[in-house]
Amino acid sequence: MKEHSFFESVWEVVAKIPFGKVTSYGAIARYLSTPKAARMVGWAMNASHAAKLDIPAHRVVNRLGMLSGKQHFGQIDLMEDLLKSEGLIIKEDKIVNFEENYWDPLIELRVKS
DNA sequence: GGGTTGACGTGCC
């Protein structure tokens, strides 16, 4: 039995992001009831990458839809390319159709009434 | 326990 650290909780949410959808670090943080720990979400992405986990970190951007973490993908254009291949429109490190493809775990993973 | 870190967010200019 493995303890669920904050990082693992983040990875669990990110892994549920559907193809072609994106969300923000803050949204994940809010979903985990720690809205002020949004920075940790980004750190968790870095940790997941280091741990070689299969986490779609490219689907997580900041609240402005900007590819703030692109420089952590090894190749600068990798994140942008991955998102483009999923139907997203990127212009100058920013997702143009961000709101259209925004996936909020608070809504999507909420227990439907 | 204390200082540093950080792929963020909010407020303000």
Place this chain on the structure above:
DNA sequence: GGGCACGCCAACC
């Protein structure tokens, strides 16, 4: 929209 200062907090040393 861009830039800056500050806050926030889990993980790390």
